Amino acid sequence: MEATNALAALQIEPSVIPAARALGDYPFTSDFTLGCGGPELGQRMDVASARPLPGPDSTESSKGVVDTAPVAADTVLSGWATIDNRPPRCVVVTA
Template sequence: MAAAPAARSLDAYPFNDTFTLGCGGPELGSHVPVAPPLPRGTDPGDTRGETGTPLTADTLLSGWATIGGSRAYCVLVVDQNHIVIGGGLIGLPGSVAKTNTAAPEGMAWQAIAPAGATIGGVIAVTTGKSYRLQAQE
């Protein structure tokens, strides 16, 4: 985004205090603890999920996650040092998840990270818990 430096210097949205990822804490630039991988359960009440591959910056990422049978609160894209570099929307129709396993309805997500970024992973977050989503095989 060529305009980012100018927008940042002008304190324009999203480079001001009114911007939020809506995740209840972690924001762009925050360090998040290393999250355990999300298990690959099969019961609808399981904590499970998947992200499509490849995890490439400046590309719409998609996947799905359920944590204890409910959708995750939010998704974060992190770099290899676990710094938040992007995020997205959750609670989308299952058809938007480009994964090997069909997404349960309302559990899909889409996210993005900036061009040139090296993506270390996608983290699904719920109250007090976070899980690293594994890329599809």
């Protein structure tokens, strides 16, 4: 997936993707990582093992919300999350 709609929303010209990929430019480098210490792009994960976060009205110290609806591929998402009242290093959003 090229995510051309998401790139356009971020004011990045989607036509640069083939050239960036051919040049091995970031993020098309062999050392690219999501930096989360877990699954990487193209890998699969067991979403059944993920713990859903309660919504923003929860009194729990871990909660969050996705403000973008509907959650769909090739869409820039916005929202927030806290884990034990701290910003998380990474989150996974499933639809």
